[in-house]
Amino acid sequence: MGFLDNLMGNASEVDLSKLEEELEDILVEGETVARGYNVYRDLFLFTDKRLLLVDKQGVTGKKVEYHSVPYRSIVHFSVETAGTFDMDSELTIWLSGNQEPIRKQFKKGNSIADVHKALATYTL
Numbered sequence: 001m002g003f004l005d006n007l008m009g010n011a012s013e014v015d016l017s018k019l020e021e022e023l024e025d026i027l028v029e030g031e032t033v034a035r036g037y038n039v040y041r042d043l044f045l046f047t048d049k050r051l052l053l054v055d056k057q058g059v060t061g062k063k064v065e066y067h068s069v070p071y072r073s074i075v076h077f078s079v080e081t082a083g084t085f086d087m088d089s090e091l092t093i094w095l096s097g098n099q100e101p102i103r104k105q106f107k108k109g110n111s112i113a114d115v116h117k118a119l120a121t122y123t124l
Contacts, residue, residue: 013035013036013037013038013114014036014037014038014043014045016033016035016036019033019036019043019045020033023045023052026052026066027047028049031047031048031049031050032047032048033045033046033047033052034046034047034048034122035118037114037115037118039104039106039111041056041061042054042055042056042104044104044115044118046118046119046121046122049070049071050068050069050070050071051068051069051071051074051093051119051122052066052067052068052069053066053067053068053069053102053104054066054067055067067102069093069095069102071122071123073095073096073097074093074094074095074096074119074123075094075095075096076093076094077091077092077093077094077116077119077120077123078091078092079091079092079112079113079116080092081112082107087107088105088106088107089105089106089107089112090103090104090105090106091103091104091105091106091112091115091116091119093119
């Protein structure tokens with residue numbers, strides 16, 4: 001069901017042991033990934049130090065953008081759930097010093113709630 005959830009834009013929890021090798025050049029010494037969620041090819045990773053957004057780009061997904069957000073920089077976040085006619089949910093994160101927030105879309109379903117709860121856990 002995880003693969004189907006990804007295609008539908010639902011967040012599915014990631015097996016963290018599979019990410020260790022992929023992230024060894026990104027994580028600082030002693031940093032550990034506590035939770036991870038996969039949406040399409042993108043990842044929301046919650047470490048003990050920061051939120052790491054991984055955006056795989058292109059057809060092959062070999063080009064990757066890593067967006068590192070220290071938890072102390074998150075000043076506000078919101079979740080807009082899907083409705084009857086609006087089928088997408090949206091997560092918006094405002095960072096100190098940035099006028100434009102980070103926006104991520106999720107397809108209809110309750111999957112955004114897990115990411116929202118994790119974000120609240122690490123920032124509040």
